[in-house]
Amino acid sequence: GGANGSIRFEPEIKHGANAGLINAVNMLEEVHKQVPEVTYADLYQLASAVSVELAGGPKIPMKYGRVDTEECAPEGNLPDGNPPFHTGCKSAEQHLRTIFHRMGLSNQDIVALSGAHTVGRAFKDRSGEGKESTKYTANLEGMTPGGSSWTKEFLKFDNSYFVEIKEQSDPELLVLSTDAAIFTDPEFSPYAEKYLADQAAFFEDYAQAHMRLSELGAK
Numbered sequence: 300g301g302a303n304g305s306i307r308f309e310p311e312i313k314h315g316a317n318a319g320l321i322n323a324v325n326m327l328e329e330v331h332k333q334v335p336e337v338t339y340a341d342l343y344q345l346a347s348a349v350s351v352e353l354a355g356g357p358k359i360p361m362k363y364g365r366v367d368t369e370e371c372a373p374e375g376n377l378p379d380g381n382p383p384f385h386t387g388c389k390s391a392e393q394h395l396r397t398i399f400h401r402m403g404l405s406n407q408d409i410v411a412l413s414g415a416h417t418v419g420r421a422f423k424d425r426s427g428e429g430k431e432s433t434k435y436t437a438n439l440e441g442m443t444p445g446g447s448s449w450t451k452e453f454l455k456f457d458n459s460y461f462v463e464i465k466e467q468s469d470p471e472l473l474v475l476s477t478d479a480a481i482f483t484d485p486e487f488s489p490y491a492e493k494y495l496a497d498q499a500a501f502f503e504d505y506a507q508a509h510m511r512l513s514e515l516g517a518k
Contacts, residue, residue: 302340302343302344302365302512302513302514302515302516302517303340303365303366303367303368303516303517303518304338304339304340304342304343304365304367304368305367305368305369305370305371305372306320306324306343307324307328307339308369308371309371310371310374311371311372311374312324314374314377315374315426316374316376316377316378316379316426317377318422318425318426319422319425319426323346327339327342327343327346330342330346338365338366338367339367340365340366340367340368340517341363341364341365344361344363344365344513345361345363347359347509347513348361348509348513351415351418351456351509354418354454354455354456355455355456355457356418356456356457356502356505357502357503357505357506358506359506359509359510359513360506360507360510361510361513362510362514365517365518366517366518368518372516376398377398378394378395378398378399378477379394379477380421380426380428380475380476380477380478381428381475381476381477382476386398390480391475391476391477391479391480392480392483392484392486392487394477395409395477395480395487396409396486399412402512402515403511403515404508404511404512406486406487406490407490407504407508408504408507408508408511408512409481409487410481410487410490410491410494411490411494411501411504411505411507411508412505412508412509412512413460413477413478413481414458414460414461414494414501414505415505415509416449416450416460416478417449417450417453417455417456417457417458417459417460418450418453418454418455418456419448419449419453420436420445420446420447420448420453420473421446421447421448421473421475422445422446423446423447428447428473428475429446429447429473430446430447431445431446432444432445432446432447433446433447433448433471433472434471435448435451435453435471435472436448436453447471447472447473448472448473449463449464449472449473449474449478450463450472451463451469451472457498458494458495458497458498458501461481461491461494461495461501462495464478464479464481464482464491465482465491465495467479490504
């Protein structure tokens with residue numbers, strides 16, 4: 300719904316996987332009022348790319364000129380973090396492949412995009428995942444406290460996600476079944492190990508995967 304702007308409409312904005320995104324949609328609505336000639340689809344994708352770059356991540360080679368739609372996508376296009384998986388898959392790795400391969404994305408893309416969890420938090424009252432708060436999220440100046448992060452510095456885009464998921468040594472950090480799968484699945488693990496060892500390689504592959512994802516369903 301971000302590639303064509305449909306996420307701003309119900310019922311899509313109320314899909315389970317989009318819980319909490321209404322805050323971002325409302326924030327960008329104020330921007331759209333200032334530049335109404337820019338489509339919502341382009342605005343949402345611009346915001347995602349700029350956010351990654353400002354957090355210290357790579358510059359995404361984006362294309363613009365998307366057309367907005369008012370047709371909402373059906374629920375179930377995004378992955379669950381933990382079982383039971385809505386695809387009916389028994390394993391996290393197969394669930395990820397079922398979701399992303401049908402989009403035309405590769406195993407490399409799946410692992411690279413998983414690395415976006417290096418930033419952000421999961422809130423229990425939205426996704427049902429994580430804790431109410433952790434030592435990394437309890438006292439935050441200037442932002443909403445709480446939730447569980449995948450990394451200690453969850454506003455910094457780097458390869459620390461791969462470090463933390465590989466080690467799983469800090470119970471204060473979140474690890475979903477779909478996170479753990481990138482190191483246990485033989486088709487995913489070579490990419491996870493590569494990004495753990497080489498942040499530049501992660502940035503390069505992430506930028507390309509983000510770009511491809513941003514164009515899915517766009518006109």
